[in-house]
Amino acid sequence: MKYNKITLLIASACLYSQLANGEQTQESYVEHIQILGTHDKLRTQGGATSLIGEEALAQFEFDDINKVLANVPGVNIREEDGYGLRPNIGFRGTTPERSKKISLMEDGILISPAPYSAPSAYYFPMVSRMTAVEIFKGPAAIKYGPNTVAGALNLVTRAVPKYAETGIDLAYGSDNYNKAHLHHGNSSGKFGYLIEGLHTQADGFKNIDFSKQDTGFEKNDIMTKLKYDLSQDNQAHYLELKLAYADETSNETYLGLTDQDFADSPYRRYAATSEDRMNWDHQTYQLTHFIELAEFNVLTRLYRHDFARDWRKISSLGQNAPALLEVLTAPDDPENQEYYARLNGSESGDIILGTNDRNYRSQGLQTDLGWQFELSGLQHNVDLGLRLHKDYINRDHFEQTYQMSSQGQLGQASEKTFTTVNREEATAVSIYAQDAIQIEQLTLTAGVRGEYIDSRYQNRKNDNDWLEKESRIWLPSLSAFYRLSADYGVFAGVHKGYVPSSPQQNDQSVEAEQSINYEIGFRQNHKNLKTEFALFYNDYSNLKESCTFSQSSNCPLDTDFNGGNVNVAGLESQVASVLSINTSIDMPWSFTYSYIYSEFEQSFDSDYPQWGLVTKGDSMPYQPEHSLALSLGLRATDWQLSAQIKYTSEMQETAGAGAVLSGKLIPSTTMVDLSANYLLTNEQSIYLKIDNVTDETQIVSRRPNGARPGKPRTLILGYKFNY
Template identity: 70%
Template sequence: MKLNPIFIAISACLLSTNINAQQANQPANQPANQEKANDSESRYAERIQILGAHDKLRTQGGATSLVSEATLEKFEFDDINKVLASVPGVNIREEDGYGLRPNIGFRGSTPERSKKISLMEDGVLISPAPYSAPSAYYFPMVSRMTAVEVFKGPAAIKYGPNTVAGALNLVTRSVPTDNESAIDLAYGTDNYNKAHLHHGQTVGRFGYLVEGLYTKADGFKSIDFSDADTGFEKSDLMAKFKYDFSGSQSKHFVELKLAYAQETSDETYLGLTDADFNVEPNRRYAATQKDKMQWTHDTVQLTHYIELGSVDLITRIYQHDFARDWRKVSSLGQGAPSLLDVLIQPDSSEHQKYYQILSGQQAGDIILGTNDRSYQSKGIQSDLSWQFISGDIQHKVDAGIRLHQDYINRDHFEETFSMSESGTLGSAANKEFTSVNQEKTDALSVYLQDAMTLDNLTVTAGIRGEYIDARYQNRKNENDWLEKESRIWLPSLSAFYKLHSDYGVFAGVHQGYVPSSPQQNDQDVEAEKSINYEMGFRLNNGHINAEIVAFYNDYSNLKESCTFSQSSNCPLDSDFNGGNVNVYGLEAHIANQFTLTDALDMPWSVTYSYTRSEFEDSFVSDYPQWGAVEQGDSMPYQPDHSLTLSSGLAATNWQLNAQLKYTGEMLEAAGDGVNLSGKVIEASTILDISASYYFPNNHTVYLKADNITEETHIVSRRPNGARPGKPRQLILGYKFSF
């Protein structure tokens, strides 16, 4: 099952032919009925921004959350970790302080590189290689998004391949119907800079949008014996071109989306000893002075949308290319202890010498590994929606098919650098390739879902199919290869009962699935599977918006894989079975707005999550986050409690907002016998504040303070040592729209 370029070209030609045929009998410039056009825009918006604006009571099952454009603009967050603070059921392991490579999990699934969630942009998979290598080392810049959506439970069955945890959809700016332009400039602590511009309009049937975003910061850490920056520089360009073929009988258009992004960041995986962290948390050892990540990402996406009566169909042809190389400290040479071992016990007789080399106090060799990787993800997907009435039952049928191919090429190599007694690294020597391989996957996905409404009851039944053919090839040895195939059907069933026009209850069950790596034999490591249950209450009366959900995920097999981002103590990309695990909890989100006076409102919201997990079997694993697990042990990086309180004041020409996030303590490892056994990430409380003032003629000035109390805490000791969250950051910005 290959994605042939000829096949894609033929599909595009057929698409164009279909467009021309539909328009042949219509006057060239005949406008559609305005009421129909508005309804059509709403239906198309639901394909791109799936949840809409929460302006009605949603009757389908499955827990969902929407972070709207207005909410995103309140705090001007660049970090997706902070954006998701208002979404219940999200567990996060922070890393660099800026959210450059987030680690996001839902309902207790591992947050490692967000690999257990289906990550999408405008409804299309956006991870570099979502089947072959799902770890999301690329993540879109949230600053250019107009909405963020989260789907959990049966609501995620449409968006695979990963259906255990759920899906995250990032929504980009749409082509405006009128002439629209805006600029956003900001400057802040640590030489933070942001320039964000967009312009677009629609003239007749043709519309376009161009958008550019640039951000940088020098970083908040300092490197021993060096004045090098520890920050980042990112740029992102996007253009959309849209032509509308709509007539009086149909909504019909084609849109081309082009995007390019790049990043250079002076990031490392090497942290600190706990003792050094307590003295100076924003310190970096001399060994990290040459660590650097560089990547580029580009997207080409052609979208065709047609709406005929009660049926609409959207087809997207897409290709994403991602190339990265990350040079960072990887080891201290053959026979030396691991970096994490050294930093856990730096004063032992075995480790003291190596600690002094890392910190630039003693001469010695340091191995820097460069993980050079290239990815491609491409495919064609069609999603159809059909609404009709059969007897007394209203049906909303959604169906989709996706033909997808992705691959990852690894060209990892190591070089030896000499640390001098003056704390500087010399030139590279002894270049040696370590991992030179490819993983490639062809996948066919289908889903069918019918939401059936009779009076106050809506029952939604769905099924998803995944047909996956994968291949691993060691490019150093043509005889070292493995092919595997997976065929699975994933059912879901949910129900919503409307107790009142403004509120109701729901429940659902669905099967979760995460495929195993192409280089893993299914006889050794099984795919991840679970049966997931939920029940909840939903309210939306125009003033109060609330959703409270209890969930229970019963894993028949929990699967994890080893990556550089979590440890240097296991073989890269090897998978591990965790057996039967139960994860359960409670999620709640309540939002409201008080009217204090005729000119002053007070919006507020509460987001709370309670999550517990239990291994049902005792076992010993080489996976560095498990070790010797006893029945009843909890999974790592799952806070029992997390709470976010948001409140503000909003007047005609100004607003003030505050967000307080509490995260409970998290285990670094589940069992005994691994080097972080018994270690916990302490609970933390972060307060962010923002203020905006609106001048006449669309001028706005805003001031924001992230972590205003300058909370200092360890966000993780993985992969190699204690790492801090971002300290206080002050940013002053200016916006102008015209």
């Protein structure tokens, strides 16, 4: 933990709080950082949307965004480390790999380390400090590019409170898990402030051969918001400065197990992974200005995110050795036996550790304007937006050779050999315009998004090896919502999806990803029953994928691949209600079901490891055909019990028959989580949560190198104080 930076943030907030005096501010500004308003009983925008509010987030006290999204239809997830440190999230059948196909935002601002240059989200904000999670799919996502095929995920941080507010959350659990989460804020006169700090850690649930080293993590996150209120005549007007710092050290690896070793001891790690470790730190600087005029409101944000990381992990077993995945897939092959023994520390030999040292910067200016007016008897709600954005990634990857002893110990490292030294950068101008027209019971919304991207790749080992690219595209959308009554209505929409190609992609035959996406649905909010059903169809003119180390080491990093025409269709459904058991006990419940079908429209042989030899009609990988979630609870005045049951059908790990993992499947899983809360006083409560109640042991992934497990049964006891 970088105490000097964190101390500066705390000190700045404390100094600001001493300046605050006078009467309370007149307006909270939650609605300006949260896109989906809670006041709209029946949301009338086209496109399927979901809002997970603060109460729902607190119900299970999940630290893992994968579990938070379990009740959201149309979300496909590939788990990895059991804690959700680096999530893999996709919507409506898009690849979940490093969440690179969704527009990932915090408070409406792109938060991926380099959203245009290198969109893979190796950084993900801690969901424990969020007060809402918003999901946009279909035409509803057209405002939040650049990636518009799948949709957008917005994480909402805590707002500066109107009055003095203090919260403490302390927890301890299995594998020495502990959490300390504190926040305090106040507004007085024109000044307001918020200080929030979060620390989580665990020793991990895996055991390394010949080692007592833990396999867990330690994360720290602190945020300060300083607000100055300029409001006059009941018109909101304010300035806000947001500063945040986060860091992580996690003893994580990409190396899994053979299927037989997994069956014998799923929480084992080979001796070769004893030095695998991720370190990163992240800084946020954001200045926000909001003003509300008679018919206009303008939200302008100047932002910058800095992210630096180095991840040391085993990359190979020597220059002429077979690939790690090949060794783990066939460890009994005579050509692989020696290398398998080296991995588990029973024989000596070379172990190559690669450190992927990278630093990123993402910065820009974003202005969003809302305009409401009446023209020719029709009500118009116009949204306009402009974003000037620049980001880059610098890679300084190197390898070092270690000598594995026959007792499973790694010796001294050799000198560094740099393998990848390059820079990718992008400058983007994004604009959007959207008009929602109210025609009696019909809300008709037409929009368009423009992306103007200039990108550059530079091999920093060779000044003559560089590439510049230009991308220009317009993305239209059209949606409609028809209110059948005050409580329910139908919606439909169509929009163009787009994902830009890599800046270093020199092959002109590799195209950007483009699709035409359709949806039709039904939405209801009647008394205490809420439902939403949506049918969608995504028609890809070209599916694009890019190689990352999280998928495989058997393809060049960031190389793009064409998948051609692909069709993805599905059903999303969600029903939620509250039943009254008696005068003092309620039973809230919800049910979510998703169905996804996909097929390639042509046969081809691809070097992309998750495709391989594709035959027309093959399905896309890491797409469960069926997934459902059931949430049940009992709620009284001073206590609450909740259960969440999530079923995911089996998933293919490759589309075709030519890849190493041909025929391998991720088995279906059923995960049960429980939580209980008890109110001690109006300000104090305790909670108990049990994740994976049945202690199910399952393979969550074989990517990139071998079988890896999910988290075992975990018990956590916590205490909360809120004043």
